[in-house]
C-alpha cells in the first residue's frame with residue numbers, strides 16, 4: 001500500500017461538521033458528493049498533503065447511521081491508496097482478512113474502493129482506494 005489516502009469521519013450533520021473542520025484545519029471544503037450506492041453524503045477537506053472525508057448518512061439504513069447509533073460521531077475508517085486494488089484484495093484475502101465486497105466498488109472522489117472488515121483488522125475499518 002502506498003500511503004494513507006484519507007481519514008473518514010462519521011458526522012450527523014455534514015454542513016455543521018464541514019464548518020467545524022474548516023475552522024479547525026483553517027481550510028475549506030473543496031468538494032461535496034452524494035454516494036448513493038453507499039448511502040452517504042461526503043465532504044472533502046485538504047490539509048497539506050492529507051485529506052479528510054466527512055460522511056453523513058443519507059438514509060436510515062446507511063452504514064454511517066448504524067455506526068453513529070452505536071459509537072457516536074468520530075473516526076470511521078482509514079483509507080490506504082493502492083496501485084492495483086484487485087491484486088491487493090486477493091493478497092489480503094489470502095492473508096485471512098475479511099473483505100466487505102468481492103469486487104471493488106465505485107466510491108467517492110471517482111475512486112475504486114473496497115473495505116476490510118474491522119473484526120479482521122484490529123477493530124479498524126480499512127478502505128482500499130485506487131484511482132479509477
Ligand code: ZN
Nearest residue numbers: 008053079127
Ligand atoms: Zn473513505
